[in-house]
Amino acid sequence: MSMRCLVIVLLSFPQAFHVLAQSTAESCPAPRLDGGFFVPEQGTYSHGSALAYACNPGWKPAVEGWWATTVCLNGSWSHMPQCIGESSCLPPDVPNAKYTESPPGWYQEGRLIRVKCDQGYQHATWEATATCANGTWSSLPVCQRSKTSCDEPPRMFHAVIVLHKYQQVFEADSEVHFDCEEGYRVQGDDTRKSIFCVAGGWTLAPNCTRTQTVGHDGDMSGSVTKPAGDTIPERGKGRGSPAGGSRITDTGSATTSGRGSGTPQTVPVDNCGVVPRLPNGEVVRKRAMSLKYACNSFYKRVGPEMVVCYQDGTWSKVPTCKEAFCEVDLDQYANYNIRESGTIILKERESRDVACLWRSYTSRIVCTQGRVSVSKCCHYWDHYTQSCN
Known part of the structure; x- marks a missing residue:
């Protein structure tokens, strides 16, 4: 068949081109699966084929669900099917944190992991580890945003923040550098081009102002930045x-x-x-x-x-x-039956309720003229009716 005839055939039958392209993609050999079975069972699978699998009693897929599906993509499977013991654990979901990773992608029963909170976050309790027990994780740590962390820096006119990548939360004492737009510079004698995260807020940055030369009379001759x-x-x-x-x-x-x-x-x-x-x-x-x-x-x-x-x-x-703030070390008020720990920062005249050992009970902490007052643990309704003292 001449090339001209082949072109005519492909133009007349568009689906033929799809079949021809698909035939050039590599197929996948049947994967090995110990402790489970495939549906359908074949020797090879063409590109784009979906292969469902499940595990025998006492086993489970190494992904979420009691069954799973993998797809053949040009000679490789989207993931290799694997069955693991029911008492093993899948990787946990711990937002705003990192933890010890397992090379196989799953964790054996009894395995302990240590959780480290991301910058700008802190542990909500003293718990920093979790253990795989009977297929689930025991008491996964929680990373909550620190009271002293900062949001993204405020918008700065005629300037850009110099960071390798964008981030939304910055830990306390973070220093962020910026550069002025071409034709602008930091005004005055302060040439510092950085701002700092202090107690939940950003320090004020020098302004980037346009440089212009203006003349002066008398002994003020020369040029200055206006x-x-x-x-x-x-x-x-x-x-x-x-x-x-x-x-x-x-x-x-x-x-x-x-x-x-x-x-x-x-x-x-x-x-x-x-x-x-x-x-x-x-x-x-x-x-x-x-x-x-x-x-x-x-x-x-x-x-x-x-x-x-x-x-x-x-x-x-x-x-x-x-x-105009109070720094409160909750560990110093352990005799108040407060469950939370760590340090919190309150602005002047700000109040905050912290959890107590009993459910629905909280202690109210108030900052007044730099002094801290802590109430006893009361039911939330008593705080609402102001009957707690």
């Missing part, structure tokens, strides 16, 4: 500035200070040099004439929110960040 959206007024040319002098506000407009008024005159913040550091806080906004500070999660600002630069090169008063 934060996008801010206006740097020229000296002596503030809007509405009187002949007697002016004090520039945060918005860039000038307000009358008057000579001899005793009010220090403010100048652009770049005149004061290094930006003051704030422990447990960050500069959240830098403008031409002011800095705005904010405290990290679980801290409260004490003092002014805005900081300015005076004409003599000194900074105005910088705020402080005071602790």
Whole structure:
């Protein structure tokens, strides 16, 4: 048959092309199965064939279910059929954790595995191991999210997070680096390009701002980086500035200070040099004439929110960040019949119920002005009616 005739046949009968392609795929030899049987039993199986199998009494497939199916895929089976003893265990499902893997893919009776929680998670109880007993796992450990872990970092404009792969949960004290978009840089003297997970929240990151060159009069000649959206007024040319002098506000407009008024005159913040550091806080906004500070999660600002630069090169008063949380070690309250263990973090005026030894009974923990109060174990209804003390 000529090639032309073959093409005509294939075009006339599309199913013939499918049969021809299927015939080029390799078939699978019948697999060996100790302690079980196949349906249907054949010597070989064509590509795409499904082979069901089950195990004899006292045995079970090494996959979920009392029967299983494998498929021939171009000379190989999707999984090799295998029967194991009924007292053996299949790999357990432990979310947010890793555990000791078994090379055969299953575990003999009596085998013990150790569970390690993923980053950002912790054991809900003291249980960290499980044992295969009569075909099931005894007391599988549970990994719950840690109270001090963080969600994914907040969105940062004109910046990207530098990570090998995306993740949703970060453990406490994690450091994440970022890079600014081309044409942008971290403003001010703070060139740190990283944020940290602290007590369940991310520290504030420096802003990535567009770099622009702007001119200045007098001794401010040269170029500086101008934060996008801010206006740097020229000296002596503030809007509405009187002949007697002016004090520039945060918005860039000038307000009358008057000579001899005793009010220090403010100048652009770049005149004061290094930006003051704030422990447990960050500069959240830098403008031409002011800095705005904010405290990290679980801290409260004490003092002014805005900081300015005076004409003599000194900074105005910088705020402080005071602790506004309670760190509770549950192990210290074992005599309260609390079942849970470990450490929890509560924000100021936050309360949390923890499980007690008896079902439906909890103890309420409250954080007030840095002090911890723990109630006795009460039924949840007593907490609801506020009759527990």
